Amino acid sequence: MTRRRRRALRLVSAALGFAIIGLVAGDGEAAPLRVCADPDNAPFTSADSREQGMYLELAELIADRMGTRVEPFFFRTDVGRRALRPTLVAGRCDMFIGLPHATDRGPGATIALTRPFLEVGYAVVAPPTFILRSLDDLDGMSVGVLFASTPQTLLSVRDRVRLTTFRSTEAALDALAERQIDAAFLWGPDAGYRAARRGLLGKFRITSVTGLNLRWRAAIGVRAADRSLRDHLDRVLAELEPAIPQLAAKYHFPLDAPVDLAPAGKRNPFRGDASAVAAGRTLFNTHCSHCHSPNAANPEPRTDLRRLSTRYGAHEDQVFYITVTQGRPTKGMPPWGPALDEDTIWKIKTFLESVQRSDAN
Numbered sequence: 001m002t003r004r005r006r007r008a009l010r011l012v013s014a015a016l017g018f019a020i021i022g023l024v025a026g027d028g029e030a031a032p033l034r035v036c037a038d039p040d041n042a043p044f045t046s047a048d049s050r051e052q053g054m055y056l057e058l059a060e061l062i063a064d065r066m067g068t069r070v071e072p073f074f075f076r077t078d079v080g081r082r083a084l085r086p087t088l089v090a091g092r093c094d095m096f097i098g099l100p101h102a103t104d105r106g107p108g109a110t111i112a113l114t115r116p117f118l119e120v121g122y123a124v125v126a127p128p129t130f131i132l133r134s135l136d137d138l139d140g141m142s143v144g145v146l147f148a149s150t151p152q153t154l155l156s157v158r159d160r161v162r163l164t165t166f167r168s169t170e171a172a173l174d175a176l177a178e179r180q181i182d183a184a185f186l187w188g189p190d191a192g193y194r195a196a197r198r199g200l201l202g203k204f205r206i207t208s209v210t211g212l213n214l215r216w217r218a219a220i221g222v223r224a225a226d227r228s229l230r231d232h233l234d235r236v237l238a239e240l241e242p243a244i245p246q247l248a249a250k251y252h253f254p255l256d257a258p259v260d261l262a263p264a265g266k267r268n269p270f271r272g273d274a275s276a277v278a279a280g281r282t283l284f285n286t287h288c289s290h291c292h293s294p295n296a297a298n299p300e301p302r303t304d305l306r307r308l309s310t311r312y313g314a315h316e317d318q319v320f321y322i323t324v325t326q327g328r329p330t331k332g333m334p335p336w337g338p339a340l341d342e343d344t345i346w347k348i349k350t351f352l353e354s355v356q357r358s359d360a361n
């Protein structure tokens, strides 16, 4: 493409940019794209202009295509918490990059999401001789995890894994480099980025994993009222599809095909066992009834466990097992993996099978 053509295209897309966003600054330039970003969340976002992070660099590419520039709105988030309300929802920025692309955002939601642009997830960092095929491969090993992370919940029920809990990815990688642990089960992009900085990439293999809530697709969130901006972003993201993995690779995000760790064929071993129904009812009324009602007779659809069969069909056991062991901490369902053993969990399930109904409400 000639320089003139490129410039002409730039102008056209600039015009489109502000026509669609509907914001024009005084001097006739498209208004900047205001992006909410944590100043200290490398490799995703950073206030360090030499290394802004994958998401802010993506924002630059997007803004460039829209003929404008990025204006970060920096705010600090607590660990793991995405503060949408005081930032995006309050109108202090136009977009928030890196939200999980969930399909269950119904009408009335305050945020609209773009198409997913990247998959991110956990990964296991271990010596190159270690091949990960399933969670069983970690048996007998000493594994580092971060405090309160999904891998911690997942591995704490496995007697044969020796767990060491760390406060930071750096601390876990240092312990791995010093051979204090055999492997580290960490958030992939963090692990890749920080392993690269420590010169560990050649010495350890990073294996991405999926299943069991260990991986999700990242999208960009805008205010629900800004659907035209969302549609514009969707088109730009489609154009940027080839550039995005390059950007992720620049920050050493693991881009390998993930190994699926979902326990295929997790099934209730007590199905149809009448004594397990009675035992399960008692266990249920001890551990679960204060949120799910005595004997599971719960009128609230969200916590009504008499509809698991209707809801999940063939995946019922799988969903039950994963939900109970890992919980849904952001939605008020605590993880039981550390507290209840497998037999207890499946006895409770056997009781619930005896009360399933399709017309419960």
Ligand code: HEC
Pocket (backbone or CB within 6 Å): 284, 287, 288, 289, 290, 291, 292, 302, 303, 304, 305, 307, 308, 311, 319, 320, 323, 324, 328, 331, 332, 333, 334, 336, 348
């Ligand atoms: C502190 C309250 C609380 C306790 C105690 C609790 N749960 Fe839950 N549970 C919830 C909430 C809230 C949800 C709904 C989460 C959501 O909206 O996705 C839930 C959801 C579930 C689901 C998923 C339901 C579905 O249809 O997707 C299962 C299965 C479940 N709980 C099982 C249990 C079992 C078994 C126990 C006892 C070992 C238990 N829960 C104890 C609060 C609790």
